[in-house]
């Protein structure tokens with residue numbers, strides 16, 4: 050048990066590490082008994098750590114976080130150091146840390162300690178930017194605006210520091226926050242290039258103050274500035290079609306120069322973004338044909354073999370020309386080129402499939418437990434968002450989705466397979482006994498015709514269940530939090546996942562049918578609760594499938610005996626009793642009654658969700674995807 054704040058932070062990190070180790074052991078055995086023993090050990094450990102951490106957070110952190118206990122200098126220092134150290138080394142659990150930084154900046158502001166106040170605001174913004182939607186992000190943006198003001202006041206920062214080291218550290222923090230603001234702009238699905246240029250201009254104001262910095266210090270400041278300048282051009286060319294003509298005119302002339310310089314260098318010394326950016330620009334300006342563009346990009350991509358160190362939490366220190374970066378950078382333009390090829394459709398399909406196979410093979414090598422978690426969540430979500438629209442067949446699209454989920458969230462993959470199997474079992478019986486329930490989905494008037502469409506309905510339900518939680522990939526880091534209670538803020542992020550699932554699925558022509566079902570899976574049957582509130586499940590033509598998914602989704606989550614987190618699964622019967630209690634409000638009463646009355650079906654579901662049923666499936670998935 051940790052007895053002080055610094056202890057708690059240290060202990061928490063050790064515990065995360067222990068859980069990671071067991072997860073790793075799980076992947077390494079071929080023997081079912083051995084594997085089960087390890088899985089149980091993991092569940093026990095998670096439960097034990099959860100209780101400990103919960104108690105410590107309640108006694109050491111929360112009273113201060115929620116203002117129940119006054120903060121004094123000594124505690125503020127311990128919290129500041131603990132939270133700061135934690136934030137720099139692990140960069141996860143941002144929400145908990147972000148709230149702490151808010152509390153600390155208020156304290157330092159009251160005391161008139163400008164330096165510490167600013168540093169807490171910067172840490173807060175950096176943390177909060179990593180989160181994808183919601184109030185925290187809005188607040189982070191406001192803070193970044195506030196911090197940006199300091200770019201005009203470097204004179205002031207210089208005056209209040211009596212040594213160079215403090216001054217430089219303070220400036221670096223301010224720059225770091227603005228860099229994060231830029232990063233956030235660039236990580237939008239449809240980034241606003243003009244706003245990115247604005248951020249770059251804000252950052253560039255520092256050039257006015259060159260005289261305050263030694264050559265060495267300036268080097269550290271200038272390099273990221275140049276990188277961002279390159280990045281702006283690169284992002285502009287990737288979104289060339291959506292730029293205004295005026296912007297195209299301004300940015301266009303900057304490319305050829307960079308290309309000539311770059312082509313003289315061997316591949317490993319080329320700046321990836323300048324090189325790729327120019328090639329794509331050359332295509333858009335009519336200098337290269339799609340085939341030529343593709344060949345150049347592919348040759349370049351194959352020439353890069355530097356490894357990305359996924360165990361370094363500071364992803365921004367990573368080499369820009371790593372295999373991971375080249376995949377996230379060149380795949381989308383390559384796929385665009387294939388689509389623009391002047392050749393028959395089958396050849397395009399084949400070429401795309403080859404490219405996807407290569408990417409999947411690479412993604413499977415990413416260690417499941419690694420340090421740069423948030424970055425990876427965002428990078429993979431973007432990759433998925435960008436690439437999924439190019440996949441022609443839905444089986445392949447689902448395979449790609451699986452591959453993405455496995456890289457960060459084995460538990461979600463297991464959950465979606467379980468949910469799909471439960472849906473399949475109930476649906477089969479429902480179609481046989483109550484075909485009239487499916488008339489709306491199929492647009493039919495005669496119940497007798499429904500049986501003819503059984504295969505289609507099964508496929509629709511099964512695939513929708515397999516994809517329903519894909520949005521969670523963006524917040525795998527929060528979903529994977531196992532040894533402490535999630536904060537309210539973290540729950541509010543989780544509530545966005547049906548919307549993110551919807552957005553991903555809508556990107557692919559074949560997956561669009563599943564999008565609405567995924568969007569509705571957390572709405573209540575009566576439409577009065579659940580999320581997202583804007584979606585009217587009562588009006589959806591897929592309503593019956595949404596209702597079925599909602600039931601099976603809960604059935605799996607609630608009975609999970611191995612525990613996706615600290616909770617031990619409930620018994621199948623108690624879950625059925627809960628369904629009965631909330632039938633008509635939360636759950637579709639007809640489906641609930643149907644399950645309760647149908648003994649054979651009930652036994653199938655009981656067996657699927659039992660410990661033995663799960664052990665088999667989990668083991669199989671672990672073995673398949675390790």
Ligand SMILES: [Fe+2]
Nearest residue numbers: 517518546570
């Ligand atoms: Fe969900």
Ligand SMILES: [Fe+2]
Nearest residue numbers: 464517518602
């Ligand atoms: Fe789910």
